[in-house]
Amino acid sequence: MKPRFPSNEGEARQPREANGRAGSPAAFVVASQRPRRGERRAVASVAPVVAAPAPRLCVVGLGNIGSQFVDHLARLPGLAHVLLVDRDVYEPANLSAQAVSARDVGRPKAMVQARRLRQLNPQLQVETFAGDLESLPLGRWRGALVAGCLDSLHARQALGERAWRVGSAFLDAGVDPASGLARVTCFLPGPDRPCFACGLDDRDYAALGAVHPCAGPVPVPATNGSFALGGLAAAWLALECERLLRGRPDPSLAGREVLLETRTGRLLVSRRARNPACRFDHRAWTITPFAGLTIDNSLADALRLAGDLVGNHRPFPERLNGKDPGGARLTGKGRMIPRSAEVTFRLPGQRLAKALHCPACGAMVERFQVVDRGGPRTCPHCETGALAVVGFKVVDCVGHHLPAALLRQPLRRVGFRAGDVLAVESGRRTRYLQIPENR
Ligand SMILES: [Zn+2]
Ligand SMILES: [Zn+2]
Numbered sequence: 001m002k003p004r005f006p007s008n009e010g011e012a013r014q015p016r017e018a019n020g021r022a023g024s025p026a027a028f029v030v031a032s033q034r035p036r037r038g039e040r041r042a043v044a045s046v047a048p049v050v051a052a053p054a055p056r057l058c059v060v061g062l063g064n065i066g067s068q069f070v071d072h073l074a075r076l077p078g079l080a081h082v083l084l085v086d087r088d089v090y091e092p093a094n095l096s097a098q099a100v101s102a103r104d105v106g107r108p109k110a111m112v113q114a115r116r117l118r119q120l121n122p123q124l125q126v127e128t129f130a131g132d133l134e135s136l137p138l139g140r141w142r143g144a145l146v147a148g149c150l151d152s153l154h155a156r157q158a159l160g161e162r163a164w165r166v167g168s169a170f171l172d173a174g175v176d177p178a179s180g181l182a183r184v185t186c187f188l189p190g191p192d193r194p195c196f197a198c199g200l201d202d203r204d205y206a207a208l209g210a211v212h213p214c215a216g217p218v219p220v221p222a223t224n225g226s227f228a229l230g231g232l233a234a235a236w237l238a239l240e241c242e243r244l245l246r247g248r249p250d251p252s253l254a255g256r257e258v259l260l261e262t263r264t265g266r267l268l269v270s271r272r273a274r275n276p277a278c279r280f281d282h283r284a285w286t287i288t289p290f291a292g293l294t295i296d297n298s299l300a301d302a303l304r305l306a307g308d309l310v311g312n313h314r315p316f317p318e319r320l321n322g323k324d325p326g327g328a329r330l331t332g333k334g335r336m337i338p339r340s341a342e343v344t345f346r347l348p349g350q351r352l353a354k355a356l357h358c359p360a361c362g363a364m365v366e367r368f369q370v371v372d373r374g375g376p377r378t379c380p381h382c383e384t385g386a387l388a389v390v391g392f393k394v395v396d397c398v399g400h401h402l403p404a405a406l407l408r409q410p411l412r413r414v415g416f417r418a419g420d421v422l423a424v425e426s427g428r429r430t431r432y433l434q435i436p437e438n439r
Contacts, residue, residue: 066149072238074120137419160196360385370415
């Protein structure tokens with residue numbers, strides 16, 4: 001994609017870091033923002049729920065840059081845990097410019113590089129996710145340094161948004177083979193600081209808008225960067241990681257972009273500025289554990305537990321149209337709702353379907369499903385059709401307004417995963433609760 005030469009105008013005031021001790025996962029947790037109305041406690045600061053054993057790095061994209069970055073990862077001082085994310089498999093065309101061998105062709109990139117990494121450094125704890133970065137539970141990005149080696153604008157924007165939400169530092173590496181450029185940009189969440197989307201203009205958003213998630217994974221044309229150019233970006237990315245892994249991030253790194261122009265041999269250092277017209281809301285979320293919930297609980301359990309946590313005792317609203325929500329308490333002024341009745345939750349960034357359609361037999365199967373995640377999709381009626389999502393059956397949130405039969409489904413079956421962060425809404429308040437991981 002087109003390289004950017006951002007201006008140095010409007011250099012943001014750099015506030016003090018909110019968190020971050022050397023050698024702890026909190027070293028990458030830097031968010032602290034002024035809350036908006038109605039989100040009083042939702043945006044204060046971010047603290048890790050599940051303490052990682054030692055500094056963590058999430059690497060997304062294992063192609064031209066990412067595959068070569070693996071060699072550096074194995075030797076990064078102080079690193080203990082790595083999560084490798086890539087949805088693709090290696091193809092014969094990758095052999096010329098990526099750190100793979102012929103026997104890796106046809107195999108998932110995340111698995112291939114995990115094996116290489118373990119061979120290079122058996123002490124390193126290595127995890128993989130061979131899927132879309134959008135479907136990785138948000139909690140998995142927390143407390144980690146996020147390194148992006150992606151060539152799609154859509155994926156880079158999605159990654160930048162996720163890292164910001166959880167307060168994690170994000171390094172975005174890229175190459176532009178046509179101009180012989182290698183680039184690494186650093187984003188540190190915080191007030192007045194630039195996010196990835198601050199650098200996007202209307203044309204970029206028009207390109208992003210042309211992406212339809214329901215059409216499945218978007219094919220991304222290869223950038224055809226040379227092995228050497230990708231290696232240059234990978235090495236610079238490793239140096240930036242070293243700096244950030246050393247301890248509290250230097251605030252001067254926020255928005256810094258280093259561009260290596262190989263044709264002229266020039267090094268261009270610039271700083272991205274916070275864009276007042278940025279379309280991203282710049283909110284980092286305070287995420288707390290969803291105590292008592294596991295993915296084996298039902299949606300109704302989640303609503304009940306959320307109600308207990310939120311402590312909702314608001315008066316019964318007329319808009320229930322006389323329907324008895326069950327378990328409602330009567331008062332002199334009218335009925336009171338059960339504690340959880342007005343609580344709803346969403347899985348941010350994911351769509352939920354409340355029914356799936358079988359194109360083979362025409363059946364409409366009443367069932368909850370996280371749209372962009374897998375799960376059993378064979379039609380239970382004809383046992384041949386593959387169930388599909390239809391737009392008008394997509395819901396905004398899970399709440400007691402939905403049929404009880406649907407709410408009895410276990411979270412796991414619907415497509416929720418440990419580490420998912422639920423946005424629990426009650427009145428005007430939103431809380432972000434992470435489904436604990438059983439580790
Ligand atoms: Zn922004
Ligand atoms: Zn069917």
